Amino acid sequence: MKNDMINIALPKGRLGDNVYEMFSRAGWRCPEIENPGRRLTFENPETGVRYFWVKPSDVAIYVEKGAADIGVAGKDILLEYSPDVYELLDTGLGRCRMAVAAPKNFREDLKKTLRVATKFPNIAKRHYSSLGRDIDIIKLNGSIELAPILGLSDVIVDIVETGATLRQNDLEVFDTLFEISARLIANKSGYRFKREKINMIKSSLSALKGENND
Amino acid sequence: MVPRTSGELHAALKEVFELAGYRRYKMSKFEEYDLYAKNKDFLVSENVLTFTDLDGRLMALKPDVTLSIVKNCRESEGVEKVYYHENVYRASEKNLGFREISQAGLECVGDVDEYCVCEVLGLAAKSLLSVGRPCELDVSHLGLLCELFDACGLSPEGRSAAVRLIGEKNPSGLKALLESENTEPRIAEKLISLSLIDDEAAEAAKKLRELLKDAVRRENLDLFAETCSFLSEEFGGTVRVDFSTVGDLSYYSGIVFKGYVDGVPSSVLSGGQYNGLMKKMRKSSRAIGFAVYLDLLEPLFETQNSFDADILLIYPPEAAPRVIYSAAKKLSAGGKSVLTVKSEPRGMMFREIYKLSAGGEAVREK
Numbered sequence: 277m278k279n280d281m282i283n284i285a286l287p288k289g290r291l292g293d294n295v296y297e298m299f300s301r302a303g304w305r306c307p308e309i310e311n312p313g314r315r316l317t318f319e320n321p322e323t324g325v326r327y328f329w330v331k332p333s334d335v336a337i338y339v340e341k342g343a344a345d346i347g348v349a350g351k352d353i354l355l356e357y358s359p360d361v362y363e364l365l366d367t368g369l370g371r372c373r374m375a376v377a378a379p380k381n382f383r384e385d386l387k388k389t390l391r392v393a394t395k396f397p398n399i400a401k402r403h404y405s406s407l408g409r410d411i412d413i414i415k416l417n418g419s420i421e422l423a424p425i426l427g428l429s430d431v432i433v434d435i436v437e438t439g440a441t442l443r444q445n446d447l448e449v450f451d452t453l454f455e456i457s458a459r460l461i462a463n464k465s466g467y468r469f470k471r472e473k474i475n476m477i478k479s480s481l482s483a484l485k486g487e488n489n490d
Numbered sequence: 491m492v493p494r495t496s497g498e499l500h501a502a503l504k505e506v507f508e509l510a511g512y513r514r515y516k517m518s519k520f521e522e523y524d525l526y527a528k529n530k531d532f533l534v535s536e537n538v539l540t541f542t543d544l545d546g547r548l549m550a551l552k553p554d555v556t557l558s559i560v561k562n563c564r565e566s567e568g569v570e571k572v573y574y575h576e577n578v579y580r581a582s583e584k585n586l587g588f589r590e591i592s593q594a595g596l597e598c599v600g601d602v603d604e605y606c607v608c609e610v611l612g613l614a615a616k617s618l619l620s621v622g623r624p625c626e627l628d629v630s631h632l633g634l635l636c637e638l639f640d641a642c643g644l645s646p647e648g649r650s651a652a653v654r655l656i657g658e659k660n661p662s663g664l665k666a667l668l669e670s671e672n673t674e675p676r677i678a679e680k681l682i683s684l685s686l687i688d689d690e691a692a693e694a695a696k697k698l699r700e701l702l703k704d705a706v707r708r709e710n711l712d713l714f715a716e717t718c719s720f721l722s723e724e725f726g727g728t729v730r731v732d733f734s735t736v737g738d739l740s741y742y743s744g745i746v747f748k749g750y751v752d753g754v755p756s757s758v759l760s761g762g763q764y765n766g767l768m769k770k771m772r773k774s775s776r777a778i779g780f781a782v783y784l785d786l787l788e789p790l791f792e793t794q795n796s797f798d799a800d801i802l803l804i805y806p807p808e809a810a811p812r813v814i815y816s817a818a819k820k821l822s823a824g825g826k827s828v829l830t831v832k833s834e835p836r837g838m839m840f841r842e843i844y845k846l847s848a849g850g851e852a853v854r855e856k
Contacts, residue, residue, distance in 0.1 A: 342755025360756065362659040362734070462659075464757065465750045468626045471688075 282325050282473050285339060285347030287332035291370045291458060295348045296327070298367060302480035324473065336361060336461065345466035346474055351456045352435060356396045362467055364478050365460040368485050374399060376451040377442050378431040379424050393423030394433040403433065403453055421445050492622030495791050496592070496784055500575055502620040503594050503782060507573035510613055512596050515572035521558050523550040529557055532741050532767060537581035539588055551579040556779060559597045560767060565775050569600035589785075595761070597779035599768075604713060607745060607763065608720050610778045614747060614759055615725045617782055623790065624752040627728060627759070629691070629721065630735035631714045633744045634698075637706040638681045642673040649739065656685040657736040680705055687733045692722035694731030717745070741767040747780070751787065758786045798838040800826040805846040807832055813850040821852060 284299070286292045296309060304325050309318035319326045330338055335349040336359040348367060352374055374396070384390065393414040394400045404411045414429050421441055423429040435456065436442065436449055460478060467474055493499040504514075526538050532554070539551040552558060555574050563570050573596040582589045596613065598606050611629065618625040635656070639649050648671045655664040661682050668678040683701055687694055695718035702711050721729040737746040742762045749759030761780020768777050801821050805814045814830060821844060822828045829840070843855040 340755070363663070364659055366662050463755055465752070465755050468628070468750045469624060469752045 280324060280470075281319065282346065282470055282477065283344045284325055284327045285330050285335045285344035286327055287335050287348060287350075287458075288329045289332060291332065291350070292329060292348075294369050295367065295458060298369060298481060298484055299325075299327075299477075302477070302484050304477060304480070325477075333357075339461050339463050342463045342466055344463070345470055346460060346462045346477065348458050349461055350458055351454070352396060352399070354459060354461070355454070356398050358398075359461075360464065362462040362464060363459050364462055364474075365482055365485070367458045367460055367481060370456070370458040372435050372437040372456050374433065374453040374456055375436045375449045376403075376431050376433055376453065377421075377424075377436065377447045377449050380446050380448050382424070382430065382450070384430070390431065391429040392431055392433055393420055393429035395420060396433055399453065400433040421447060493620070493791070496788050499621065499784065499787060499791070500594060503617055504573075504575070506613060506616045506620055507596055510571070510609060512571045512573040512613075515559060515574045515597075517552070517555070517558055517574070517576060519551055519577075520549045521552055521561075523548040525557055525561060526550055526553060529767070529770065531738055532557065533580075535581045537588070539579050552576070553578055553580050555593060555595065555781070556597060556764070556767075557771075559779075560599060560764075560771055560773065560777060563599045563773070563775075563777075565600065565773060567600065569598060569602060569606060571598050571606075572596065592784040593781050594784055595779060595781035597777065599777040599779075600775045602763075602776040602778055604717070607778055608717055610761070610780065611717065611721060611729070611745070611747065612724060614749060614761060614780050615721070615728055617780075618749045618751060618759060619728065621751050621758075621787060621790070625728060625750060626730060627725070627747055627749045628730050628732040628735045629718070629745060629747045630731065630733045631710075631745050632737065632739060632742050632762075633710050634702065634706050634714060635681075635684065635733065635736075636739065636743075637710070638677065638684060638702075641677045641705065642668060642671065642681055644671055644673070652681075653736050653739060657734055659685075659688075659734045661686060677705075685733050687731060689731060690722060690727050691718040691725075691729050691731050695719050695722070698731075714745070737762055739766070740770070745778070749780075749782075751790070753790055754786050756786065758783050796839055797841050799829040800841045801828045802834065802838075802840040802843045803828055803830045803846060803852060804834060804843070805830065805832060806848065808848075809846055809850070814846060817844075817846055817850065817852045 286295055304323055306318050306320040306325060306327055309327050317326055317328045333353055335347040336353055336357055338344040339347040339361050340359040350370060390409060390411045391414060392400050392411050393416050395416060397413045397415050400413055420432045420434045423432055425445060442448060460481060462474055493502050523540050530536050538553050541549055543549045555576050575594040577590050578593050579588055579590055598610050615627045618627055644652060651667050655667060664682055664685060687697055695715040699715055718731055735746055735748050741764050743765040744763035746762030748757040751758050759780055759782050763778045765776050768775060803818055803821060818828050818830045844852040845855055847853055
């Protein structure tokens with residue numbers, strides 16, 4: 277692979293589609309990615325960018341380890357895994373929040389250890405540790421809302437976008453931990469040797485950010 | 491000469507250190523665990539390999555070299571300039587077990603003056619340059635940052651969060667934090683601008699003088715700006731001032747720096763003035779030093795040495811040992827490495843392959 281290309285890790289899925297759309301509007305279009313076929317990486321030699329799709333939770337690893345120079349990852353992933361990367365820009369895309377939710381009639385018994393089901397054990401641990409609350413973490417990989425319904429946990433710590441899934445399952449938000457959005461991240465070493473181009477990409481995305489906030 | 495192996499890089503670093511008069515400091519592999527227990531925050535990983543010595547003392551395999559040097563330094567003897575090349579034992583990332591890590595570096599402890607600081611920064615830049623690849627040394631000053639933290643009236647938690655956000659190059663996060671700490675907007679703006687300084691040393695010195703006049707102690711600013719000018723004159727664009735280079739405030743006090751080499755995804759050199767650590771260890775003198783993480787540089791050399799041996803000699807099973815030996819001896823003339831085996835090994839690369847004929851002659855294959 278040529279060293280002067282900027283390798284960009286995009287998160288697979290709806291957020292990734294929106295992120296690529298933003299890069300494209302900012303002047304970093306890549307026709308190859310729009311007709312993907314079976315290819316795994318997509319280059320535009322004219323603009324000097326190479327994109328590839330990875331699982332959203334893996335974007336930060338690709339960037340931290342230098343396989344990608346930059347990438348776009350959710351703030352939830354950055355706070356859960358604490359990768360050693362630069363967080364250059366809040367793109368404003370994928371806005372949602374990390375919240376504690378529980379069944380509507382839930383009443384917390386402070387005498388008992390709280391059972392917390394989550395995909396984000398580190399975030400949950402930090403939150404309850406700051407409150408001095410004793411908890412039992414149940415690490416799940418999906419369908420977190422099911423846990424309190426079936427009695428597996430008392431509460432869940434999870435991403436809430438519109439709250440529709442919670443409402444449909446008679447759950448509600450009890451506490452909001454922090455707001456989430458997709459961040460432009462960069463490898464610390466790669467940034468040094470491709471500084472000019474990475475800053476060009478950052479500035480062009482930053483110019484579009486206002487539109488995302490509207 | 492560009493080093494081709496980690497051994498050659500070690501020799502190059504040794505030369506850099508010894509030419510500046512630094513003496514090799516050879517230490518034992520073990521140290522009392524108590525030293526690390528008291529200074530856990532200074533260590534890269536809190537996990538330390540321990541064992542009970544025959545006299546009942548709890549000992550540790552060294553996870554760090556600096557702490558031992560500081561503990562053993564003699565304060566009354568001016569300045570002590572030493573270098574080391576040691577193995578340290580640390581838990582790997584994500585705690586997937588302990589690893590032995592090769593580390594080289596130097597420490598300058600005692601009556602450390604501004605010359606010593608410039609000398610150590612220069613040696614750090616030379617160490618990076620000796621790798622023979624594009625490289626960059628990034629320098630920052632925690633003392634200047636802390637003066638602005640004081641002016642911002644940051645709480646202890648706010649200071650830690652600010653250091654983290656500055657280290658992430660995350661100005662929007664820093665702005666939100668300063669708002670939540672009710673910092674006066676004019677000072678907040680100064681801190682955000684300082685956190686964004688990422689320029690060649692001479693340019694950075696100009697910006698710092700402009701930005702920080704009347705905001706920090708004149709003496710600190712002048713000394714750092716002078717150091718920047720010196721680094722710019724000596725090393726040009728190899729040295730930059732980047733305030734996202736940060737360290738633990740309880741150990742590091744003044745200048746901190748990190749080094750990067752193209753092709754390695756994280757910093758390969760890290761150091762700074764650790765007067766805070768000296769105070770914690772009840773030493774009155776000052777100190778500065780750095781470590782080069784040789785294990786991170788190893789992958790660069792592996793790709794350069796793409797052959798496992800110069801020559802592969804394949805002999806038939808019926809060949810007499812003395813015939814094989816004689817053929818191998820001939821091929822190795824001139825210092826070439828020869829691997830002598832019955833069949834071609836899988837997954838290995840050779841410059842030349844020879845087969846031993848029934849008549850005892852080595853015939854080149856390709």
